[in-house]
Amino acid sequence: MEERKLTKKDYVVVSSMLFALFFGAENLIFPLHLGQLAGANWLPAALGFLVTGVLLPLLSVLAISITHSEGVYDVGKPLGPVFALVFMVLIHGTIGPLFGTPRTATVSYTVGVAPLVPAHLQTLGLVVFSAVFFALAYFLSVEQSKIVSNVGKLLNPVFLVLLVFVFFLGFSGPLGSTASQAVTTAYKTGAFTNGFLQGYNTMDALAGLAFGVTVVTAVKFMGKKNANSIAFVTARAGLFSMGFEAIIYLALILLGAMSLGKFAVSANGGVAFDQIVNHYLGVVGQSILAALITLTCLTTAIGLVAAFAQDFHKHFPKISYKTWLAFTSAASFLTANLGLNQIIAWSTPVLMFLYPLAMALILLSVFSPLFHRDSVVYKFVVTFTVVPALFDMMAAFPPVVSQSGLGKAMASFQQSYLPFAQYGMDWVVPALVGMVLGVGCYLVKRHVSLGKVPEQNQQ
Template sequence: MNFSAKQVVFISFMLFSMFFGAGNLIFPPFLGQSAGDQLWAALAGFIVSAVGLPILGVIAVAKAGSLNELNLRVHPIFALVFPFLIYIAIGPGLAIPRAGSLAFEMGAAPFLPENFVESPVSLLIYTIVFFGLAAWLSMYPSKLISLFGKLLTPILLALITVIFIKSLMDPIGSFKSPIGNYRENPMFQGILEGYLTMDALAALAFGIVIANTLTAQGVIDSKKKSRYMMYAGLGAGLLLAVIYLILGYLGATSSSLGQAENGAIILSNIMTYLFGQSGTLILGIVFTLACFCVSIGLITSCSQFFSTAIPKVKYKVWVIILAVLSTAIANLGLTQILQISVPILGMIYPIAIVLIFLGLLDEIIKRNPYIYRSVIGFVTIFSVLDTINKIFLGSNWSGAFEILPYYIEGLGWLIPALIGLVVGYILGWLRGSTPVTRTNP
């Protein structure tokens, strides 16, 4: 079966809406206000990492055929453990409950009586409804194209377009001088900001949803499926880049409204300036839609993975489990979960990035198992030690880690990865590398 251009667009819309959450709304305006008249250089760097890495992740999974196939090139045990860490970290352990909490704070709290907002009951009621609806819509993953591609994503894009057009008709202000690290090297700082979105992890996780959706639409041939996954990734990447440009521009013009501590405050100030009191309502709808789409995408992808990994528990049961768990975490300890989940997310993110690049370079390294295992091994050792240092040792080892270039910026794993590449190549040359065969973990 061949997809029409229209169907490819809908798949791209679906993937875009799964990526585009509250964090993606907040980062670019803050970058824009900080970068000032260096906006375009900073945004270029931001798009390289915040769009480039996730799309490369989708392409790597598509080329390999599946995330499992990519993981198996390292080792069967790695193929069993690493996906569990990804899906737990970006699913019920962090992203799903955070989406519900942010949707409440930005989409509901501004319109509720203050004494009711401060009561735990208000968040409980909201998250039960929010995750209940998300679970209900996640029960039918084959219909996500219609839900995302034909309804939710167009609404979200239309709202952002209206905001942008209004900002052109009623200019907010002019670009100011850059602040902080954006003065010296705005492009590099933009790359670092985009890197911190950690969307490459989501790219690995969402591959299963795109692949299963294509199968449900009648695309069985693996080569065609990989090709359409790549098209969807590129389409979603283009949409993300355009939206980031718009949000960054809005942030850069907002300096006259006062410096803000985060992107959410910047957006609130912009919307109040452009639309008055109704701006809060529009922004609340945008945040709610973004968080809702991401929640459905994450519940769906996590449920599909866990139902495949543990087939005794059916897909719909996993949907309910994840929705209930996310509701509980959002209400009973999100702050504590964030304190644990964020360092763990930081631990597995470098591993995901080097895995993506190994997958993309597979034809060049000729599926050398020593390179896969050595690179992943060195980066894993670094990431685990760095996480132990941050969580359990109060960063007492940071002085030693800072010897590594760009460690403070979050890129300390680069040297371990390069060492692993050299060691793996030498081992492969000495022992005579052979391609990794497909086996099930």
């Protein structure tokens, strides 16, 4: 059966879907706040943010494409099926119902809806809002073949129209000039570095690994069956979506810097966005903000619940996709309403442990053609990365653990002996050491195996 050739419209829709899956509420409000913090130094801060906030998620998509993977499990497969399965479960658990997915509901409620709800009804308001929110996430992803249409053709275009409207207001009637705006202390000499770290700390690279299965599944439903074709479409959609995301980030950072002409630096980007839209539109502005935040959180939630269900159904096929989808949607609703802060406090350390491993696996996947995806290289790099990842995990635990005798001793060692620990990137040097040793072993093994071929031919 001949493959269907995708049209330009198909590529736009897939790219739109991928953009929407990545672009959550924090992607909307972080850059805005970054612009306020950087002030006149907004450009170097923006460039730093783009390196990590756009390049790393793009690399995660390319990792899926280059290795012809169908999800996070395949990315970890060179380390063995047990590691790959445990890694997949932990990734989906932490960015799914234990942390990431519930936050899509709580953030959209807190920033967009809570200001419209009376104080005595806040708890009930969150229950009702999150119930409707996750019901929508379920129904819009229950048919896998319609996810790309629901997100790429329906929800994301509405979100972009509203966002472009805000940009039109902000740039046609600017609140001030960026050149004359104050720069906070940290951004006077380290604008690029601080922007770099802000982008790194979004952890969107993890989401890229998780969303891989959703993108690959969507491309298959569009008529692509060949692994090379799927990989090409995935990579191209990644380039388009991340390129567009970079443009949005630049506009948001610039808008944040310009807002200093009217407002002081806000506590966070949500407050800044609220101030900006209310300045231009009054009460209507709050409604637009609520719609923007809810839409961008909903599309991300759809991606997270769908990816969870797709990956778990693939590896535990006795349970249907719809059952897994209902499970993660219901679990996310419960987490959002029953002790989210406590669950986040204990799931964040797991996330901090996984992030260095995910970054190492992404980079290994991108460069895997150079060493034929040899498992020896993977094992060396990941083994060396585990050590700083354990230190990161310990530092992220609640005080009862992180401030214990062991916790303080590990923190002291980490800050004293692991390079770049103060930036949260203490895994880089150990991973490079592991890479050198792993590639060295790979080259020796390859040399020995090539040497045996002539000997066998002579015999």
